[in-house]
Amino acid sequence: MIDVDRFFVIFTSIVYEALPFIIIGALISGTLEELLPQQFLARVIPKRRSLAIAISALMGMVFPMCECGIVPVMRRLLGKGLPLSCAIAYMLAAPIINPVVIGSTWAAFSGDRSKKDGLSSLEMVTFRVSMGFITAFVAASVVEAVARRRNINDLILIAPRAKNPHFADAVTKQETHQHVHGDGPRPHHHEHHRAAGHASPKHGEEPSSLQEFGSSSPDPVGGVAVKTGSATQQQVVENTGTNSANGPRRSVLQRVINISDTALHDFVDITTFLILGAILASLFQTLRIIDYLPVLEANPLVAIPVMMLVAVILCLCSEADAFVVANMIPIPLGGKLSFLVLGPMMDIKLYLMYTRVFRTRLIWTIIPVVVACVFVLSIIGHYLGPILFP
Amino acid sequence: MPASGHDHGCGHDHPHAHHPGHPCDHDHHHNHEHDHDHGHGHEHGHVHSAEERNAYFLDQLSMIGVAGTYAGVVLAMFYGKWAPNAEVSVINIIVPWIQYMLLAGAILLLGLALLRGIGVWRASKDPHFDPHAGHDHGPNENHAHGWSPWKYIPLVLPLVLYIGLGVPDSRMIRAYERDLAEQGMPRGSLRGLGGSLDAITQAQIASNQFAAGTLGNGLSPALLQAVLLSGGIATEIALEEMDVEPDARPTLGELEVIAENPLLHESYTRFSRIEVEGNFYPASADGTFFHVVRLRVACCLGDARPAMVMCTSRKPITGIAPGDWVAVQGKISFVAADRKWYPVMRVYKVYKKKPPAYPYLK
Numbered sequence: 001m002i003d004v005d006r007f008f009v010i011f012t013s014i015v016y017e018a019l020p021f022i023i024i025g026a027l028i029s030g031t032l033e034e035l036l037p038q039q040f041l042a043r044v045i046p047k048r049r050s051l052a053i054a055i056s057a058l059m060g061m062v063f064p065m066c067e068c069g070i071v072p073v074m075r076r077l078l079g080k081g082l083p084l085s086c087a088i089a090y091m092l093a094a095p096i097i098n099p100v101v102i103g104s105t106w107a108a109f110s111g112d113r114s115k116k117d118g119l120s121s122l123e124m125v126t127f128r129v130s131m132g133f134i135t136a137f138v139a140a141s142v143v144e145a146v147a148r149r150r151n152i153n154d155l156i157l158i159a160p161r162a163k164n165p166h167f168a169d170a171v172t173k174q175e176t177h178q179h180v181h182g183d184g185p186r187p188h189h190h191e192h193h194r195a196a197g198h199a200s201p202k203h204g205e206e207p208s209s210l211q212e213f214g215s216s217s218p219d220p221v222g223g224v225a226v227k228t229g230s231a232t233q234q235q236v237v238e239n240t241g242t243n244s245a246n247g248p249r250r251s252v253l254q255r256v257i258n259i260s261d262t263a264l265h266d267f268v269d270i271t272t273f274l275i276l277g278a279i280l281a282s283l284f285q286t287l288r289i290i291d292y293l294p295v296l297e298a299n300p301l302v303a304i305p306v307m308m309l310v311a312v313i314l315c316l317c318s319e320a321d322a323f324v325v326a327n328m329i330p331i332p333l334g335g336k337l338s339f340l341v342l343g344p345m346m347d348i349k350l351y352l353m354y355t356r357v358f359r360t361r362l363i364w365t366i367i368p369v370v371v372a373c374v375f376v377l378s379i380i381g382h383y384l385g386p387i388l389f390p
Numbered sequence: 391m392p393a394s395g396h397d398h399g400c401g402h403d404h405p406h407a408h409h410p411g412h413p414c415d416h417d418h419h420h421n422h423e424h425d426h427d428h429g430h431g432h433e434h435g436h437v438h439s440a441e442e443r444n445a446y447f448l449d450q451l452s453m454i455g456v457a458g459t460y461a462g463v464v465l466a467m468f469y470g471k472w473a474p475n476a477e478v479s480v481i482n483i484i485v486p487w488i489q490y491m492l493l494a495g496a497i498l499l500l501g502l503a504l505l506r507g508i509g510v511w512r513a514s515k516d517p518h519f520d521p522h523a524g525h526d527h528g529p530n531e532n533h534a535h536g537w538s539p540w541k542y543i544p545l546v547l548p549l550v551l552y553i554g555l556g557v558p559d560s561r562m563i564r565a566y567e568r569d570l571a572e573q574g575m576p577r578g579s580l581r582g583l584g585g586s587l588d589a590i591t592q593a594q595i596a597s598n599q600f601a602a603g604t605l606g607n608g609l610s611p612a613l614l615q616a617v618l619l620s621g622g623i624a625t626e627i628a629l630e631e632m633d634v635e636p637d638a639r640p641t642l643g644e645l646e647v648i649a650e651n652p653l654l655h656e657s658y659t660r661f662s663r664i665e666v667e668g669n670f671y672p673a674s675a676d677g678t679f680f681h682v683v684r685l686r687v688a689c690c691l692g693d694a695r696p697a698m699v700m701c702t703s704r705k706p707i708t709g710i711a712p713g714d715w716v717a718v719q720g721k722i723s724f725v726a727a728d729r730k731w732y733p734v735m736r737v738y739k740v741y742k743k744k745p746p747a748y749p750y751l752k
Contacts, residue, residue, distance in 0.1 A: 003569065005561075005562045005565040005566050005569070006565075006566050006569055008551065008557050008558050008562060009483065009558050009562055009563055009566040009691055010566075010691065010692045011548075012483060012548060012551065012552075012557065012558045013483035013484060013558075013690035013691040013692045014690060014692050015548050016464070016467075016483065016484055016492060016548075016690070017483075017484045017488055017492075017689055017690035017692070019460070019464075019492060019495060020488065020491035020492045020494065020495035021491070023495035023496075023498055023499055024491075024495065024498075027498060027502075104688065108688075253508075256505055257505050257506070257508060257509040257512075259505075260501075260502045260503075260505035260506045260509065261506060261509060263502050264453050264454070264457055264502050264503065264506050265453070267457060267499070267502070268453050268456060268457070268545060271545060272541065272544050272545050273544075275544040275545065275547060275548065276544050279544075279547075281692075282692070285692060288573070316689075316692070316693055317689055319688065319689055320688035320689040320690070320692075320693040321693075322688075323686070323688040323693060323695075324688070324693050324695070
């Protein structure tokens with residue numbers, strides 16, 4: 001029986017709690033879109049991909065984002081030339097490896113709850129961060145391997161750009177400028193466009209009529225790489241196109257209006273899926289799943305998968321989950337670790353939000369890797385913890 | 391001024407020239423100049439009908455409306471927080487630091503909506519405005535700038551709940567608080583205390599026996615200690631009648647922390663009188679056994695969990711409704727049950743109090 005009061009209180013509190021972070025994410029997203037040159041990130045990231053992935057996974061320490069805010073930002077970063085694998089590493093790791101969440105995990109397992117599982121709060125943080133890093137790195141490496149073999153358009157949905165006519169004006173003027181110095185594979189460009197256009201039904205495997213987005217780079221060169229049927233992520237990265245940001249000067253008002261266009265669009269887009277996720281999460285919370293968990297005492301092989309499932313359906317934010325799980329005293333260490341690592345990477349609300357950026361194929365590449373990785377690491381952590389930190 | 395003068399050079403591939411599924415078989419290499427095209431027949435492939443244009447503006451206005459309404463709802467919630475005599479402020483469903491993030495977010499959102507309003511207004515003034523301009527469509531899109539109402543159904547749900555139905559309201563929040571508190575009460579789970587009786591029943595019996603001055607055997611020593619502390623009944627009555635300042639005022643969260651570490655129990659058990667505050671929830675019909683509960687919240691009420699103290703009073707507590715905010719003075723002790731320590735209090739005095747502006751603990 002659903003308790004209506006409980007449902008509505010939890011639902012609204014999840015929505016209004018996530019709202020500021022989505023607004024901030026959308027604003028950052030709009031600002032990045034307007035100010036960062038296209039393909040800018042492709043030029044600045046390290047050449048060695050494994051190094052780039054590792055750095056991306058740690059970027060949360062410098063640019064802390066929680067899991068709700070990160071989704072709109074990430075799809076802009078993809079548009080700015082961040083390789084898909086690096087974006088995945090950042091997206092999966094940043095909600096765990098950032099100062100705020102490290103602090104809250106430390107606080108949750110400090111004091112009386114320290115050493116309940118044989119680990120001090122610092123050791124708990126160490127486990128959570130290192131497991132999060134390894135999982136993000138492994139998942140990103142798998143994505144990298146997949147991205148090398150596949151058409152990038154089978155994997156992601158690039159974010160829409162401003163629909164604003166004034167924006168278009170500025171861009172087209174700039175492109176005109178390019179034409180003057182024009183070299184360029186322009187006819188070629190057109191062929192690709194047309195081919196891609198005709199191929200469109202094949203790509204329509206997403207069951208969503210909300211999919212109004214596709215590639216939209218104003219940059220002809222980078223744009224081709226993103227759009228063409230044969231392009232891979234590699235090509236996208238190698239293309240260092242011109243950029244709209246360095247184009248003719250736009251007035252500050254115009255820039256701000258452009259930012260507002262992108263930001264508002266992202267806000268509406270992501271919030272829709274947040275709300276759908278919050279409905280599901282509050283339904284599950286209303287069913288009082290946590291009350292049945294003490295049954296899981298002691299056996300980590302049962303507790304780990306169950307706690308992973310609980311993390312997925314409760315959709316707690318990564319700042320709060322440590323406090324919740326720290327109070328579940330009977331849950332064995334492995335179960336707690338799996339809950340703390342999987343929750344920020346994958347839950348119902350995140351799944352719905354991910355569908356706005358990734359194609360189903362990519363999401364279902366990431367999920368098994370992350371789940372398997374967290375499972376194995378949690379078992380290792382469960383048995384290694386007491387040995388490492390006696 | 392803007393957008394009207396598309397004086398591009400030759401051979402320009404205008405971004406909006408590429409619409410998959412669009413009947414645009416014309417040569418893209420035409421000299422694209424809006425100023426001319428619109429006049430005659432528009433061989434440019436995608437003729438934007440008035441409906442399409444209207445749909446675009448409808449969509450934009452819906453976005454602005456939704457964003458503006460969210461900002462308005464948040465500001466209304468804050469008005470509820472700052473308004474005098476707000477009993478339970480709805481904004482307290484989230485923790486204070488996120489409340490202020492939300493306030494800032496709402497103001498930003500309002501700004502975004504205004505700016506977008508300016509953008510749309512400028513576009514509407516522009517007869518050559520083309521909703522497809524400025525972004526072209528990749529192969530993945532099935533894109534219409536249509537206004538699809540169903541897209542907005544989830545978005546307006548929280549708004550309809552708040553504006554139309556007044557959800558969440560303080561009654562709802564109190565019901566939820568009570569629900570959480572009752573779930574957290576160690577009803578029947580104090581197995582460590584022995585016997586087949588649950589904790590409440592035991593305490594009830596102990597309390598009655600205490601009142602009658604006939605404390606029997608067969609109850610767990612720990613609980614008896616909680617109920618009957620020191621000295622005889624005369625001392626107890628004297629303590630109840632004394633009007634003195636408590637020795638300490640720990641929060642229930644602090645007590646919960648202390649409870650879990652037996653070495654620290656001394657730091658509060660040494661006091662003869664401490665005061666705690668929280669919501670009052672009676673646990674026995676005669677009013678001699680009750681819980682004082684405070685929720686601990688990390689981010690939002692969705693992750694709330696109760697911290698509580700079990701209280702026994704010699705005299706029945708009357709005139710206090712379930713859920714009322716109270717301060718309770720008494721002597722604290724701790725009982726162990728089921729791998730957990732619980733604080734219990736022998737109560738000397740209970741009085742109603744105004745709840746703090748933000749009632750939950752970290």
